[in-house]
Amino acid sequence: MNRTRLEAFSDGVLAIIITIMVLEIKVPHGSDFTAMKPLVPVVISYILSFIYIGIYWNNHHHMMHTVKHVSGGILWANLHLLFWLSLVPFTTGWIGENHFAPVPMSVYGFVLLMAAIAYFILQTTIIRAQGERSLLARAVGNDIKGKMSPILYLLGIGSNFISQWISGGLYVLVALIWLIPDKRIEIILRSESETKNSKK
Amino acid sequence: MNRTRLEAFSDGVLAIIITIMVLEIKVPHGSDFTAMKPLVPVVISYILSFIYIGIYWNNHHHMMHTVKHVSGGILWANLHLLFWLSLVPFTTGWIGENHFAPVPMSVYGFVLLMAAIAYFILQTTIIRAQGERSLLARAVGNDIKGKMSPILYLLGIGSNFISQWISGGLYVLVALIWLIPDKRIEIILRSESETKNSKK
Amino acid sequence: MNRTRLEAFSDGVLAIIITIMVLEIKVPHGSDFTAMKPLVPVVISYILSFIYIGIYWNNHHHMMHTVKHVSGGILWANLHLLFWLSLVPFTTGWIGENHFAPVPMSVYGFVLLMAAIAYFILQTTIIRAQGERSLLARAVGNDIKGKMSPILYLLGIGSNFISQWISGGLYVLVALIWLIPDKRIEIILRSESETKNSKK
Amino acid sequence: MNRTRLEAFSDGVLAIIITIMVLEIKVPHGSDFTAMKPLVPVVISYILSFIYIGIYWNNHHHMMHTVKHVSGGILWANLHLLFWLSLVPFTTGWIGENHFAPVPMSVYGFVLLMAAIAYFILQTTIIRAQGERSLLARAVGNDIKGKMSPILYLLGIGSNFISQWISGGLYVLVALIWLIPDKRIEIILRSESETKNSKK
Numbered sequence: 001m002n003r004t005r006l007e008a009f010s011d012g013v014l015a016i017i018i019t020i021m022v023l024e025i026k027v028p029h030g031s032d033f034t035a036m037k038p039l040v041p042v043v044i045s046y047i048l049s050f051i052y053i054g055i056y057w058n059n060h061h062h063m064m065h066t067v068k069h070v071s072g073g074i075l076w077a078n079l080h081l082l083f084w085l086s087l088v089p090f091t092t093g094w095i096g097e098n099h100f101a102p103v104p105m106s107v108y109g110f111v112l113l114m115a116a117i118a119y120f121i122l123q124t125t126i127i128r129a130q131g132e133r134s135l136l137a138r139a140v141g142n143d144i145k146g147k148m149s150p151i152l153y154l155l156g157i158g159s160n161f162i163s164q165w166i167s168g169g170l171y172v173l174v175a176l177i178w179l180i181p182d183k184r185i186e187i188i189l190r191s192e193s194e195t196k197n198s199k200k
Numbered sequence: 201m202n203r204t205r206l207e208a209f210s211d212g213v214l215a216i217i218i219t220i221m222v223l224e225i226k227v228p229h230g231s232d233f234t235a236m237k238p239l240v241p242v243v244i245s246y247i248l249s250f251i252y253i254g255i256y257w258n259n260h261h262h263m264m265h266t267v268k269h270v271s272g273g274i275l276w277a278n279l280h281l282l283f284w285l286s287l288v289p290f291t292t293g294w295i296g297e298n299h300f301a302p303v304p305m306s307v308y309g310f311v312l313l314m315a316a317i318a319y320f321i322l323q324t325t326i327i328r329a330q331g332e333r334s335l336l337a338r339a340v341g342n343d344i345k346g347k348m349s350p351i352l353y354l355l356g357i358g359s360n361f362i363s364q365w366i367s368g369g370l371y372v373l374v375a376l377i378w379l380i381p382d383k384r385i386e387i388i389l390r391s392e393s394e395t396k397n398s399k400k
Numbered sequence: 401m402n403r404t405r406l407e408a409f410s411d412g413v414l415a416i417i418i419t420i421m422v423l424e425i426k427v428p429h430g431s432d433f434t435a436m437k438p439l440v441p442v443v444i445s446y447i448l449s450f451i452y453i454g455i456y457w458n459n460h461h462h463m464m465h466t467v468k469h470v471s472g473g474i475l476w477a478n479l480h481l482l483f484w485l486s487l488v489p490f491t492t493g494w495i496g497e498n499h500f501a502p503v504p505m506s507v508y509g510f511v512l513l514m515a516a517i518a519y520f521i522l523q524t525t526i527i528r529a530q531g532e533r534s535l536l537a538r539a540v541g542n543d544i545k546g547k548m549s550p551i552l553y554l555l556g557i558g559s560n561f562i563s564q565w566i567s568g569g570l571y572v573l574v575a576l577i578w579l580i581p582d583k584r585i586e587i588i589l590r591s592e593s594e595t596k597n598s599k600k
Numbered sequence: 601m602n603r604t605r606l607e608a609f610s611d612g613v614l615a616i617i618i619t620i621m622v623l624e625i626k627v628p629h630g631s632d633f634t635a636m637k638p639l640v641p642v643v644i645s646y647i648l649s650f651i652y653i654g655i656y657w658n659n660h661h662h663m664m665h666t667v668k669h670v671s672g673g674i675l676w677a678n679l680h681l682l683f684w685l686s687l688v689p690f691t692t693g694w695i696g697e698n699h700f701a702p703v704p705m706s707v708y709g710f711v712l713l714m715a716a717i718a719y720f721i722l723q724t725t726i727i728r729a730q731g732e733r734s735l736l737a738r739a740v741g742n743d744i745k746g747k748m749s750p751i752l753y754l755l756g757i758g759s760n761f762i763s764q765w766i767s768g769g770l771y772v773l774v775a776l777i778w779l780i781p782d783k784r785i786e787i788i789l790r791s792e793s794e795t796k797n798s799k800k
Contacts (some may be wrong), residue, residue, distance in 0.1 A: 005207060005261055007605060012215030015612030022222065022686050023620065025258075050686075054679045058672075061605055072258075076379075079254045086222050088626040093227040101231035118699035179676075203462060205407060212415030220423065272458075277577075281453045284452075286422050294429040301431035405607060405661055412615030420623065473657075476779075479654045486622050486650075493627040501631035 006070050010060060013082045018053045019153060019190060021046055024093035042096035048175065049092040052112065055178045056085060056119070063123060066136040071129055077122040084115040102160040105167050109160070112171065113153040120146060149174050206270050206278060210260060213282050216255045224293035240271060242296035247377065249292040252312065255378045256285060256319070263323065266336040271329055277322040284315040302360040305367050309360070312351040312371065320346060332351055349374050404480060407417050410460060413482050417489060418453045421446055424493035442496035447494040448575065452512065455578045456485060456519070463523060466536040471529055477522040484515040502560040505567050509560070512571065513553040520546060549574050606670050606678060610660060613682045617689060618653045621646055624693035642696035648775065649692040652712065655778045656685060656719070657755055663723065666736040677722040684715040702760040705767050709760070712771065713753040720746060749774050 025042050028035040060081075067074065091111045094104040123146070125138045140146070156170035224240050228235040261279075267274065291308040298304050323346070327337045340346070356370035425442050428435040428529075467474065491511045494504040523546070527537045540546070556570035622633050625642050628635040660681075667674065694704040723746070727737045742745070756770035 002261065002265070005211065008208065008608065009211045009215055009257065011605065011609045012212055012612055013219055015609055016216055016219040016616055018682075019613055019616040019620065019686055020219065023223070023623070024227065025687075025690045027624065027690065027697055028660055029697070030695075031698035032703050035703070047683075048682055050679075054676070057609065058675060061602065065602070075258060076254070079250075082218075083247075083250055086219055087225075090222055090225045090227065094231075097227055097229070097615070103232050103235070107236070184331035202461065202465070204439075205411065208408065209411045209415055209457065212412055213419055216416055216419040220419065223423070224427065276454070279450075282418075283450055286419055287425075290422055290425045290427065294431075297427055297429070298431035303435070307436070389579060394566050402661065402665070405611065408608065409611045409615055409657065412612055413619055416616055416619040420619065423623070424627065475658060476654070480652075482618075483647075483650055486619055489627075490622055490625045490627065494631075497629070498631035503635070507636070538794055543756050 001069050003067055007064055014057045017085055021049055021089040040079055041099050045092045045096035047091045049088050051175050067126055077125045081118040081122050083110055084118050087111045098166045100168055102164050105164045106157045106160045109153050109157040113150055118148045145177055202270050203267055204385050207264055214253060214257045217285055220247055221289040221292055245292045245296040249288050251375050251388045267326055273325045277300050277325045279320040281322050285312055285320050300364045300368055305364045306357045306360045309353050309357040313350055316349045345377055402470050403467055407464055414457045417485055421449055421489040421492055441499045445492045445496040449488050451575050467526055473525045477525045481518040481522050484511055484518050487511045490548055500564045500568055502564050505564045506557045506560045509553050509557040525575045545577055602670050603667050607664055614657045616687055619690040621649055621692055625736055641699050645692045645696040649688050651775050667726055673725045677725045681722050683716040684711055684718050687711045700764045700768055702764050705764045706757045706760045709753050716749045720741040745777055
């Protein structure tokens with residue numbers, strides 16, 4: 001019924017988040033190659049965050065496909081997720097400007113952790129609303145990725161005080177895990193529609 | 201008829217308002233925990249304003265559901281509401297940067313007050329356009345929340361000159377009042393569609 | 401056919417233009433009422449430009465309603481209009497920061513003039529594409545408002561070198577002329593659909 | 601199936617890219633005509649980039665029209681294209697602020713080159729997904745424009761170290777090549793629908 005407007009609003013917010021991050025890449029005053037050197041960590045952090053927001057948009061898109069009626073709970077769980085994601089441009093700018101210093105890197109990981117938890121809450125809210133025979137519940141299954149990510153984020157946050165490169169490596173690892181196409185929901189949806197068609 | 205485009209435009213503006221507020225959280229130059237201390241009031245004010253815009257988006261969404269034909273009056277009443285909401289990122293940044301000083305806190309409350317009045321004008325314009333048997337009029341009912349909010353904002357603006365914490369508490373209170381799910385419109389709409397179905 | 405996507409893109413750009421203008425209202429560093437004094441011209445210029453973009457969005461919306469097939473010409477005429485409107489946040493910030501000084505005020509008027517010309521080009525492109533019995537041509541009629549605006553803008557640009565208050569008054573006047581509900585297109589569209597219905 | 605949401609998200613990102621570029625045109629502090637002088641290269645670079653993003657939006661729009669099912673590959677190829685385009689506001693600001701100095705001009709060309717490659721990858725992904733009788737493959741044909749652009753960009757990047765005016769001229773040339781209405785896809789799509797109609 002009003003899923004379309006929820007999707008449109010979420011798409012808008014995600015599109016703005018992914019794009020305003022580029023405003024953190026400040027135009028350098030110099031005009032030779034040395035002027036680009038301080039930009040390197042900024043661009044690297046931008047790429048990582050761009051991929052993260054892209055993954056969230058992609059997964060959000062698949063998850064919302066299973067929703068039929070948007071309740072107040074789903075609406076606020078969705079806004080809660082968008083809140084944490086809206087902090088990503090800030091943490092991205094911070095790690096970029098400080099060459100991946102430990103404290104900003106921990107805060108970066110913390111915001112990702114909270115976004116993962118918010119995503120999990122949204123997922124649970126939808127499953128509960130769909131009842132026993134939830135399409136999303138079957139699609140998500142044992143949700144290994146969803147359970148692994150927070151653990152890896154926590155390890156990332158902690159390992160900052162040993163070396164921020166371990167931490168950075170762990171954040172990249174989580175992104176890679178999710179980049180591997182997640183065909184679970186797609187497959188369930190397809191088999192679902194095939195079952196329907198065969199019944200006709 | 202053209203309600204969709206009005207909703208799309210409003211969604212766009214609200215999505216941008218909620219997201220550009222994060223640009224007021226300036227990336228700190230330091231990279232240790234002390235660098236985060238001045239961010240605390242900025243983040244608190246961001247959270248409060250995020251919830252406010254979320255509430256407006258949610259209520260706007262429900263209200264627009266009852267609109268069938270968008271008149272010029274509705275269109276401009278809607279732009280008037282968006283105007284006041286568009287000032288929220290500015291007032292949010294101001295109270296955050298000045299640790300909730302009295303004058304910025306009053307201006308923050310004033311903008312919220314004007315947004316509440318603009319919302320009321322939009323609501324009245326829609327009800328008038330719908331005529332005697334207005335769906336929205338029945339859904340809104342005696343509109344206790346809508347009448348209480350401006351009074352609480354006025355108290356908030358005034359109490360700033362005693363203590364800005366009373367004022368801040370009142371602004372949080374209004375947000376909490378609205379966060380409690382407002383099932384009025386949803387219930388009326390549902391019973392409406394049930395009546396229609398039973399008539400068939 | 402693809403009018404929807406053109407509208408969605410235009411809505412997006414207009415929503416962003418109207419909202420990023422607020423970024424020109426810089427958060428003041430002080431926290432008393434005197435800190436707000438330099439904001440007065442900034443807010444006034446913001447209100448004027450907000451109304452202008454609102455009028456363009458409104459008229460654009462009505463005009464696009466008469467379009468059936470989006471040609472390459474319409475697409476680029478539309479982008480040309482968006483280009484000039486995208487400069488409004490810049491000129492708005494400039495007149496606000498310089499207390500309506502003559503040169504910025506002239507540039508402000510020049511951008512409005514070019515937007516008006518771009519709107520006229522878009523309108524003409526649509527009318528030409530619709531052929532002899534163009535719905536839009538009849539709706540627009542003799543287009544008094546459309547012909548008056550450029551003249552008033554030119555007077556506004558010129559009168560800046562006598563007094564910027566005359567100039568400002570003329571820009572406000574054009575906005576007021578357009579704010580008066582333009583029922584032309586609405587009426588034609590309505591009578592059109594009534595004719596169709598009566599034929600059935 | 602979910603093409604609409606991909607288009608909406610892409611439209612959102614492109615609308616934001618094209619609009620936030622204007623934030624690079626900083627409001628000058630002076631208020632006479634000399635204050636505008638440093639703006640000239642900024643505005644010129646803005647116009648060029650505005651046209652480029654406009655062309656991408658236009659072509660993206662036509663290409664997506666041939667897509668029926670959005671696969672994971674198409675989704676990520678699309679995000680990859682948006683990534684490179686999202687860097688355009690940064691490179692535009694850089695060449696504008698440095699009066700088209702060689703290094704920024706090369707980086708500007710490099711980002712355009714990568715966007716062109718990303719567009720080609722997206723195009724190839726769609727064609728492969730559509731199979732042997734791909735609508736898009738026939739529409740694109742031998743794709744002369746698509747093959748010429750990267751070569752011209754490479755020449756543009758290289759010629760910066762002789763003269764940035766040659767380089768700038770080449771970037772303008774590519775824009776002009778694409779501005780010439782590309783009726784290929786439109787024609788194929790039209791003949792396609794005519795064939796269908798004639799079969800009925």
